[in-house]
Amino acid sequence: MGWLRRQRYLLDFILASLLRRKGKNLGLLLVYSLIVFMLASVMLFTHALKREMGLVLQASPEIILQRIEAGRHALIPEDYLQKIGRLRGVTARKGRLWGYFYDPAVRANYTLMVAPERRLADSEVIIGSAIARTRGIGPGDYLTFRAHDGEAYSFRVRELLASDTELFSADLVLMSERAFRISQGVTEGWYTDIVLSVSNPLELEKIAEKLTLRLPDTRPILREEILRTYDAIFSWRQGILFVLLLGAILAFVIFAWDKASGLSAEERREIGILKAVGWETGDVLRMKFWEGAILSLMAFLLGYLLAYLHVFHASASLFEPVLKGWAVLYPAFRLTPVIDGLQVATLFFFSVFPYVVATIIPIWQVSVTDPDAVMR
Amino acid sequence: MRKSDPLLSLFALLAGLFLWTLAGSTRSPQVAAERLDPVRRLVSELGLSDPALFTEARYTRHLSQADLHSAFQDHPMALEHFPSGSLLAPPRPGAHGRGE
Known part of the structure; x- marks a missing residue:
């Protein structure tokens, strides 16, 4: 109980001391929280997106077979x-x-796809929500395409693809086979690619090997490769963002180090007085430890919680320009909150620990010297 | 009331929220799976292979289907000019082993 009361008194004292330099400490807290916010946002976003991709792409075809002509993807007979x-x-x-x-009208690229299961009439299409949003159309409206031969074809929008599938369906236009062949000039007897379903995943490699032997001008793409592609892409993007943030992080490290380790004359005098009125070295160290811990812990919690809100409740809107690039269509999606405990622990360790250490060392150097020498 | 009381209450609140986010994450695998069901059904029905995140060019729209083995996607000496392309990882040896 005595120990606890002692710490409470120390906290009261520290708070008064922090509030005396209100502007400086609030500024530090703000910058500190902002850095944690950026790092945590990148971590939470890439982890949640990677996980979501992994879960969804498990349902993608086991093998996609492309025909290659002159080193490029060509139609397959x-x-x-x-x-x-x-x-x-x-x-x-x-x-x-x-x-x-x-589509030159909105300068957007659509993905046209034939969906036999939807039983679409030749004059009907089903479109993704992002297209509907960008073009300002809905079910019952007409979408006009300029076909390969220059003819214009109008399609009635039968329905929109569900908005909760937007991450995968934002730019899709589903149509009937006949409408696709006529408008795109793909003659009967040709397909874009072939998909194969395989029940046992252990046989995939062997089947892919047999396919390349039987059809040497084809390239089988396995589901595992698709999953690996996306895993690698998001790790890389996270890395790129961290590199871009490195300058800001270094600037902060210099700022924090300078603030924490370079004691001002006022602070030195304060320590001298405290020691002269009877504080022990341990008390002074404890006080400074709490000061560093309060600031860094507060910055970590604020930064992390803001990042959580940003990623999972504001659709990571700050990252949208990076992911969107020059694209016109961008899906509106909400990620499921999934957090990697190890990542958060690493962020906690690297944001709280160095600052506390940087505060304590110079104080220890000052507080072990004679109060009289410090005050002079 | 002591000076440190509001600070300690604020810490308690923030720490509580922090723990709530972690607890929410351990709860969510099942919720996530349920929420993703319509997407998985669509992916399985149409045989989709890529998310519609980067729709600016055909090889960024379907990254897993792009001609990774051809050095220049549009024409010889074409510089990569799409922002997404510049953020793409170079293919790892073995990651796209077949056919390249």
């Missing part, structure tokens, strides 16, 4: 479906039709 032959482990195979369409 329908008879390749037969040429693949019987492959043990392959449960289903089908040709897919998809492509891109640049």
